[in-house]
Every structure is written in C-alpha cells, then in structure tokens.
Amino acid sequence: MSWTLIQRHLNKLRWLVLSLVFSMLILLPFLHLYQTYAAAHAYDLLSPMEKTISDSMEWLTKPFIKDPATDLNQVKGTTWSATLFGVKVSDPLAVVGHVAADKQIYIPFLVTALIPIILTMVLGRVFCGWICPATLLYELNDNLAAWLRKAGLPVSRHKLDTRLKYLVLIMGIIISALSGITSFAAMYPPAIIGREIYYAIALSGFGAGMVFFLLTLLFDLMVTRRGFCRYVCPGGALYSLLGRFRLLRIKRDVTQCNDCAKCNVVCQFGLDPLRDDFSQECNNCTACIAVCPTDALSFTLNIKDQAFQGAGHMGHLHRKKESESE
Amino acid sequence: MKRRTFIQAMISVGTSSLLAENSRAEHNKVSLRFLRPPAALAEDEFLSRCIRCGKCGEVCPNRCIQYFDLENGLSSMDTPYIIPRDKGCILCMKCGEACPSGAIPPVAREMHTILDNVHMGKAVVNEELCLSFQGKTCGVCYRACPLQDVAIRVGRLEQPHVLKDCVGCGLCERACIQIPQAIRIIPDYERAKT
Known part of the structure; x- marks a missing residue:
C-alpha cells in the first residue's frame, strides 16, 4: 500500500477518531453510573432502567477490569x-x-x-x-x-x-x-x-x-x-x-494539479488549497487530500507554506499558456 | 420603528434582564445552602481556580457532587456543589486527586490530613427538633458520622454534641430522621474553621 493511497483515506480515519472520542464522552458517564451502582452494593434496589445500564456496562467492561471502583477510574474526564x-x-x-x-x-x-x-x-x-x-x-x-x-x-x-x-x-x-x-x-x-x-x-x-x-x-x-x-x-x-x-502541512504538487477546485469547495474552513494558501487556519483535516482526483495534495514536513506556484500543470489554464507561448 | 431605537431597546432589555438575574443570584446566595467538595479552597479562590471540567463529579463514588446551572449566578455556573440533605460527602477524597487545576487540592485519606485540610462547614444541632433532646433516644447522627468521637460525641440519651473538629461532610444531616432535619451543616465558604 502506497503512502498516497493511505493519505487518500485519512479523512475516513479522522471521522473514525472523531466518532470514537464522541462515543467515549457518552460512554464515560454511563461507566461512572455503573461505578456508583457497584459501590453502593444495592443491585436489587435499582430501577429497571438503572439495572439495564448496570448490566450492559458490566458486560462491556468485564473482560478488561477486575474491580470497577478502582480500574474504571483510569479513564475519566x-x-x-x-x-x-x-x-x-x-x-x-x-x-x-x-x-x-x-x-x-x-x-x-x-x-x-x-x-x-x-x-x-x-x-x-x-x-x-x-x-x-x-x-x-x-x-x-x-x-x-x-x-x-x-x-x-x-x-x-x-x-x-x-x-x-x-x-x-x-x-x-x-x-x-x-x-x-x-x-x-x-x-x-x-x-x-x-x-x-x-x-x-x-x-x-x-x-x-x-x-x-x-x-x-x-x-x-x-x-x-x-x-x-x-x-x-x-x-x-x-x-x-x-x-x-507547525511541521506537518499539506502541500500542492503543481505538476499534478488540474485546477478542478474541488479542494476549495470541500474545505470547510474556507481556505484556498488551489492557490497554495493553507495558512495557520488549516486544521490538517485531510478532506482536500481525500477529494483531490489527481492526488496533487499530500502531507509534507515543512515549517512554511509554499508560495503560490501558479496554475496546475494538468489544468486548462496552464495548457493554454503553454500553447500561447509556442 | 427606527433601527437605532430598536437596537437601543434590545440592549436595555438585555442589560436589565442580566441585572435582574444577578440580583436574583445574590438573593439566592442567602437561602441556598450548599457545600463545596471536601478540601476545596476558599470560595473566591475556588471560583478562580476551578476550570469547570466536571471531573470531581465524575469520580465521586457517592454521586453527591452536582453542578450549578444558573441558579447561583453566572460566576458559579458549572461549579460543583453538595447538598448535604440529598447526599453527604463520604470523605473518600477522590475529587482532590482528580482535580487538575488545584481548586480541590489533593489530600490523603488519613484522619489527620482530613482534619487539617477539610473545612466544608460545621454541623449545628437544633435542640428543639432533635429527638434525643426531646427525651426520645435516637443517636442516628452520631452513628452516621465518619469521625465519631472526633467530630461528634453523644451524652445522656444519645444527645449529640458537635466538637470543634467537625469537617462538615454532611452525613449526619443526610441521616437525621427528623423532618425538617434537626442537625444541619452551616457551610464555611471562607475555610476559617472556627
């Protein structure tokens, strides 16, 4: 698997990470409730709803922990x-x-x-x-x-x-x-x-x-x-x-770019990858890399953005200029 | 209506409602009796140190820590509190361990460290309401106290006497079988420990 291929799918990985963090935020309060139920030693006094929470959380965590009171305190907040x-x-x-x-x-x-x-x-x-x-x-x-x-x-x-x-x-x-x-x-x-x-x-x-x-x-x-x-x-x-x-930046490979401007449309932060303008606002979300049809965008290690490199060499603007100069 | 008049009207309505909110909060402060988590700093310092992360409540095994919405004013929004009649603090001191910003400093769960560092308030007995003072032997508050004979001791007919080392955890108020409760925690927000 090549690095380009991996980068093209990083956006999916990002969605996975976002969803994981979000689901952890939902799971942790339930785990906390389960902890308090366990600490109270009064399973029979729980309401049906609380019993469901207790049972499901017990089922979820049982393979990983011994004592919910102490072991579940490892991940909090x-x-x-x-x-x-x-x-x-x-x-x-x-x-x-x-x-x-x-x-x-x-x-x-x-x-x-x-x-x-x-x-x-x-x-x-x-x-x-x-x-x-x-x-x-x-x-x-x-x-x-x-x-x-x-x-x-x-x-x-x-x-x-x-x-x-x-x-x-x-x-x-x-x-x-x-x-x-x-x-x-x-x-x-x-x-x-x-x-x-x-x-x-x-x-x-x-x-x-x-x-x-x-x-x-x-x-x-x-x-x-x-x-x-x-x-x-x-x-x-x-x-x-x-x-x-920052060290990690997205850069445009001008020899690959065809000026389709899909990157500018997909960028939710309203940046301008098409004109090499990422600036400090870019959050490295990789949506533009994922959408680029010619794999012109990729990660690079550099502390500065590239200056505007002109029209993409695969695009009609560049071709027109070339044909005019000939 | 002109745009300017409209904007002025909106601003005046907004500020007046904010002021009303604040005055209500001031009023509430007198009547709302709550405790901060154990070992929390004095109120002003606590409010400036607390980053409202909510971790103290998330580690509380007794679920006694709740969070203010707007009922105690904007400054207390999302800060932790304990209503002792609902649920007292069991002095497990886990909230201090969890607190990242030092608003609740970490305190070891030892008798002497707790006595030195925890000043949530002090229990006060209302002798007219207390069953033991009315000749009906009760002693529930004494049995509920985690610091028996250090914070509270009982005399004739199990009459409770609160000692000066009471840290104000609120378990006695939670346990009191009288309605309204005969023993209450008077919060000590300045951590003066009288």
Whole structure:
C-alpha cells in the first residue's frame, strides 16, 4: 500500500477518531453510573432502567477490569481535561484561562497541558480537526447546510474576518482576569459538549451551556460556514497561534494539479488549497487530500507554506499558456 | 420603528434582564445552602481556580457532587456543589486527586490530613427538633458520622454534641430522621474553621 493511497483515506480515519472520542464522552458517564451502582452494593434496589445500564456496562467492561471502583477510574474526564491511565491531559486554553483568572501559575496544571501544546506546535490545529467533540457536530451541521443549499435556500453564505477569533481570545483573557473566573469554560464548545453530555446522562439534564451550543450551530447554519470554529472559537485562535510554525502541512504538487477546485469547495474552513494558501487556519483535516482526483495534495514536513506556484500543470489554464507561448 | 431605537431597546432589555438575574443570584446566595467538595479552597479562590471540567463529579463514588446551572449566578455556573440533605460527602477524597487545576487540592485519606485540610462547614444541632433532646433516644447522627468521637460525641440519651473538629461532610444531616432535619451543616465558604 502506497503512502498516497493511505493519505487518500485519512479523512475516513479522522471521522473514525472523531466518532470514537464522541462515543467515549457518552460512554464515560454511563461507566461512572455503573461505578456508583457497584459501590453502593444495592443491585436489587435499582430501577429497571438503572439495572439495564448496570448490566450492559458490566458486560462491556468485564473482560478488561477486575474491580470497577478502582480500574474504571483510569479513564475519566472530557477533552477539556482528562485523566488517561494516570496522566492528566488538559486543554491549553484551560491553562490560559486559569492563569488569567487566578493570576498565578499552578505548575502541576501547567504540566498537564504540555502534551497538547507540543502536539499542536508540531501538527497544527489537529485538535480542531481530529479530536474536538464539537467538530463532529459542526461537520454534520455543515452537511445539513449543504443539503439546504442544494435545495435552494440561501444558507451560510457570509464571510467574516478570521482575525475576529483572536479578538475573542484576548477579550476572554481580559474578562477572565477582571472577573476572576475562567470565562473560556462557558464559551468553548468542546468543554461545553463534554460537560453537557455528562449532565444529561448522569445528572438532571442539559444545562444553559447547551443553549449556547445550539445557538452556535444555528450561527453556522444560517450565517457562515463553520463560522464558530473559523471566526469565534478562542481555542481555535490559540491553536492557530501555537501551530503557526507547525511541521506537518499539506502541500500542492503543481505538476499534478488540474485546477478542478474541488479542494476549495470541500474545505470547510474556507481556505484556498488551489492557490497554495493553507495558512495557520488549516486544521490538517485531510478532506482536500481525500477529494483531490489527481492526488496533487499530500502531507509534507515543512515549517512554511509554499508560495503560490501558479496554475496546475494538468489544468486548462496552464495548457493554454503553454500553447500561447509556442 | 427606527433601527437605532430598536437596537437601543434590545440592549436595555438585555442589560436589565442580566441585572435582574444577578440580583436574583445574590438573593439566592442567602437561602441556598450548599457545600463545596471536601478540601476545596476558599470560595473566591475556588471560583478562580476551578476550570469547570466536571471531573470531581465524575469520580465521586457517592454521586453527591452536582453542578450549578444558573441558579447561583453566572460566576458559579458549572461549579460543583453538595447538598448535604440529598447526599453527604463520604470523605473518600477522590475529587482532590482528580482535580487538575488545584481548586480541590489533593489530600490523603488519613484522619489527620482530613482534619487539617477539610473545612466544608460545621454541623449545628437544633435542640428543639432533635429527638434525643426531646427525651426520645435516637443517636442516628452520631452513628452516621465518619469521625465519631472526633467530630461528634453523644451524652445522656444519645444527645449529640458537635466538637470543634467537625469537617462538615454532611452525613449526619443526610441521616437525621427528623423532618425538617434537626442537625444541619452551616457551610464555611471562607475555610476559617472556627
């Protein structure tokens, strides 16, 4: 199997990863419920619904664990802050907000963000494209927008300035510092999604955060394509800045490109792969690689984007120019 | 209606509703009696340290940790709390282990570390409601206490006497068989430990 072939299917792998992360966020609250049932030693007092949860979770976890009380504590939390086999991993945005709100640095917490920070500096906004639980919903939402557009509705056609999200990041830091509260927790979709799923399954139900998230979905659907991720998300802004000099980039092979512009259409972030313009906004989602009919797009290791290389050599523009020069 | 008047009206409605929300929250703060998880920092510091990840509730084996929505104001949104009458804290100290940001510092599950670091509040007995003080031997609160004879001791007719080492876990209030409960935790949000 060649590397090109693998890259062409990376987008499917990405969807698999996104769905896995999302289903983990749904599974973990159920596992927590199962833990509490096991800790209570009162199986006969559970309601039929709770018994179903307990039984199914027992069936799921039995091959892997001995004691649910301790062994299931190995994986806890959400993408905002998680414990994975004893290692705490937190979102860098959580650390930024925490430092701004608390005005002092708590070293153990800083350490938990190191792995994501290093990964972002090497791989760019890879969290946005491959892990973020909100991305899954936003991409499905974008598919819905595409259907509506096909049906003739004028949905999500506007363009804003991508620099808006850096403003949101700075405003968030200022608000956090003034109010002494990590304001990002209330406006960062992956944090909201993780929490709200937990509330809905293990506690009383969805909270106010869900209303905010539904509004962002509506914003994406009505105003601008993937608008929240591109223009508002403070986490996206932070990751863009961290990943500005990322190593892993997508590049266009100008000798293969036929100027079909499918990449520009499929790019939900509104980037311009056709003119070699990926910039710091690219989240390496590989959708353009998957759609490219001539395999002109591929991953490369380079800390800078290529400058515009002109029309693709397989395209009619280039051919026309060649024939004119002859 | 002109666009400007409309926008002005919308802004005034929005701000007034926000203000109303805040005043309601202030009012609630007096009547809403809740505990923070064990070993949590003093309230202001706790609010600025907590990143609202929800992990403390996710590791709580007793499911006593719940989360505020907007009922305690915007500043407390998504922060953990315990209502002792619903479910008390069993002092397993797992939330401190799970907390990534130090809002709930890790505390070992030992008698002396818990006594030193956990100040959720203090139990107060209402002698008019308490069965034992009314001559009907009860002693349920004493039996429910995880720190028997350290935090609470019983006298004649099992009459409970709360000692100064009470950490305020709320198991006595949960266990009290009187309605309304005769023993309550008075929260200590400043962690002053009186």
